[in-house]
Amino acid sequence: MNDPRPPYLRIVADIQRRIADGRLRPGDPIPTTRAIMREWGVAMATATKALTALKQAGAIESAPRVGAVVAARGLPSRSAGGLERDRIVRVAMEIADTDGLAAVSMRAVAAKLGVATMTLYRHLDAKAELTQLMADAAFAEIEYPEPPPGWRSHLRVAARLQWAAYHRHPWLPRVVSITRPVMLPGLVAYGLWTLRALDGLALDPDTRLHVYATVVNYVRGTAVNIESEAGAALDTGLTSKQWITARLPVDGPLIAQVTEPGADLDLESLFAFGLERLLDGLATVVTPRETRR
Numbered sequence: 001m002n003d004p005r006p007p008y009l010r011i012v013a014d015i016q017r018r019i020a021d022g023r024l025r026p027g028d029p030i031p032t033t034r035a036i037m038r039e040w041g042v043a044m045a046t047a048t049k050a051l052t053a054l055k056q057a058g059a060i061e062s063a064p065r066v067g068a069v070v071a072a073r074g075l076p077s078r079s080a081g082g083l084e085r086d087r088i089v090r091v092a093m094e095i096a097d098t099d100g101l102a103a104v105s106m107r108a109v110a111a112k113l114g115v116a117t118m119t120l121y122r123h124l125d126a127k128a129e130l131t132q133l134m135a136d137a138a139f140a141e142i143e144y145p146e147p148p149p150g151w152r153s154h155l156r157v158a159a160r161l162q163w164a165a166y167h168r169h170p171w172l173p174r175v176v177s178i179t180r181p182v183m184l185p186g187l188v189a190y191g192l193w194t195l196r197a198l199d200g201l202a203l204d205p206d207t208r209l210h211v212y213a214t215v216v217n218y219v220r221g222t223a224v225n226i227e228s229e230a231g232a233a234l235d236t237g238l239t240s241k242q243w244i245t246a247r248l249p250v251d252g253p254l255i256a257q258v259t260e261p262g263a264d265l266d267l268e269s270l271f272a273f274g275l276e277r278l279l280d281g282l283a284t285v286v287t288p289r290e291t292r293r
Helices: 007-020 033-040 044-056 085-099 106-113 117-122 127-140 151-168 185-198 205-236 240-256 267-286
Strands: 060-063 067-070
Touching: 007 033, 007 044, 007 117, 033 044, 044 060, 044 067, 044 117, 085 106, 085 127, 106 117, 106 127, 127 151, 127 185, 151 185, 151 205, 151 267, 185 205, 205 267
Parallel strands: none
Antiparallel strands: 060 067
16 A cells, blocks of 8 residues: 655654664664665655654754764654544644644644654644644534524524634634535534525525535634634733723724714624624525515
8 A cells, every 4th residue: 555645754654663663772873864765765855854854853863973863752652652633633622722723733732742743643644634623623512403493593503503613712713614625524514414404495506505605604704803802802901892992082083983982893793793684695595586575
């Protein structure tokens, strides 16, 4: 079977196995760049990349007059091999929930798990796969109620379930794609439950899919603001309403040109208002023409 991983990662994995099974022990020299080129039949750049990855992961270190040797804390430890993908994903989600998606890296996840970075590549190909699995796990947390009667009520509940997931994980909107969806169990389950709202309606497949995607995209697009709003509240110590009130002495005359200074607007009211207007618009597509008269 062909190994789909890049050549340098295959070399890294092979050297990891030699360390794990004791063929290479702490202090033992690691194959040189030229030795790797000969053994694996790769170019010097690939061999150098493999050694660099091992060094960054803490598997090897430089020793005076010897060169690269197995680090005192070999990679990977035998216990690290017992990692489960679900545990890796959960730890990554905890980091994202606390510090934002930018803080998630293979190195950060490995550090929190207490293993070397390259150990994670036994379970995941790259960070891109990790973020997809994080999104899937977030949607898998949703508990679906018995759908209410009527397409509009059903879609409203679906939208609010998605909205709640974004509140639990403010980084989530950034990793959900509408035009390039990932077919993973948690995400598919949400899609299937939501699309049941349109069962029995005289909609062609394209229209059915566009109705679904429009609702998902509206919720996602509005939810992008959850993370920035939470950050602003943390930085200022004020909710959006309190912030606007505090700005009235300065911005009051300008606000008065747009609306009454006491008018109420926050992210929740914006979401609720927009959702109902979206459903109003979809009614022109979903509801048979004769029943709208």
